[in-house]
Amino acid sequence: MKVAFDVMGSDYGSLPAIAAALQVVNEFKNVNIVLVGDEAQIKGNLQTLLKNKPMPSSLTIKGTTQVITMNDGPLAGIRMTNSSMSQAIQLVKKNEVDGILTSGSTAAYLGTCHFLLGEIKGIKRPAFMPIMPTLIKDQQVVLLDVGANIENTVDDLISFALMAHIYCQTIQSIFRPKIGLLNIGTEENKGPEVTKATYAKLKALTQSNGKLSFLNFHGNIEPRNVLSGEVDIIICDGYSGNIVLKSVEGMASLLFTLIKNGYKKNIFTKFVGLLSLGIFKNIKTTFDYKNTGGAQLIGINGIAFKAHGSSDKKSYYSTLKLLIRAIEQDVTNKITKQIEALS
Structure with a gap:
């Protein structure tokens, strides 16, 4: 199995991305990762991380001369053909790798994937689909779209439901995953017209x-x-989904900080904190978004994942594991075949 990892264009540089790649190839002996980006920078960071140890044979470098920034638009990857993002996607197109991960510009990633890879036949618009934890132990929920689109039609939302259904059956082994429609109320007549029509x-x-x-x-x-944990899948337009995702992540981080600060108030609270440390760590592990990784760009002809621009080593590592699992389960081909069978 081979993965293209665009390590450029994030908020914190390529060091945490490369550190995560090293951890993955050390743990997964069947995984090879192509680090795509500025060759001198990648080699320098590898030297820092490896401390004079040899680079693992399962890591290779594909040097590029251009970097797409977070401010670049959807056509940047087409114009900047020697950018790390464009070259990584080209590797997928040429079938030289099995999947791709980037944390670069969302707009550029969407545009370049659209022009170079295209969408699955029968899917007009792809969607970003993160996997989120729930209150129920070992149960997760997928949410889509969370930013690939601003507005969506009824047909788009039905396509999202279908792709997520196949994903949950394939990856999570749920026979009939429950589908929920994000709305401001549970009543059938609530929400904008597109939501009411999708409900019907x-x-x-x-x-x-x-x-x-x-x-x-x-x-x-x-x-x-x-x-x-009421449902396994939540369907929404990309604008609403992105707000929900970032609100949940922000609230989780805020609560962890408040609890941590509360334990530090005095000797008594510190003692109580020590007694409940195991419970707190378990909650933090469950609801820390860095442990669940980024989002799959589902609906594209290829396995493509997007990590947060502010990702650290832990977040990259989690997303790489999701990417590996999607490749192992051949999720894109399974979605393609089932959609073809329904047409």
Whole structure:
């Protein structure tokens, strides 16, 4: 298995990305990673991390001369053909690697994947799909879209539901994953017109005997219940999904900080903190977004993942593990085949 890792263009430089890649190839002996970016910078960081030890044979470097910044638009990858992002995606297109990870510009990533890889037949728009923890032990929820689109049609949202359904069956072994529709209330008549129309179509598909009758629509779900474990899939437009995702991540970080500061107030709270340290660590591990990684760009002809621009080593490591699992399960081909069978 071979992965292209664009290590340029993030907030903290290439060092944490390269550190995560080293950890992955040390743990997963069947995984090879191509580090794509400024060759001199990559070699310098490898030297810092390896401390004169030889570079693992499972790591290779593909040097590039251009870097796409966070401010670059959707056509940047097409114009800057020797950028790390464009070259990494080219490796997927040429079937030289099995998947790609970047933390660079979202707009450029979307545009370059669209022009170089294209969408799965039958899918008009791809979606970013992160995996999030829930209150129920060992149960997760997938949320899509979280930023690949600003607005979506009813057909887009139905496509998202279908792709997520296949993903949950394939990757998470859930026979009939429950689908929720993000809304401001649980009532059927709540929300904008596109949401109400999507509700009606998902309800009809769930109850009908047609080709998509296997979809298991649970109904509307409010943002406050996103992590409740009521559903396995939450469907929404990219604008709403991105706000929900960042709100959840921000609130989790805030709560961890408040609890930590609360334990430090005096001797008594420090003692209580020591007694409950195991519980706190378990909660932090479950709800720290860095442990669940980035998001898959689902719907693209290829396995493509996007990490946060502010990712650290832990976040890159988690996302690389998701990418490896998606490759092992051949998730894109399975989605393609099932969508072809339904057309």
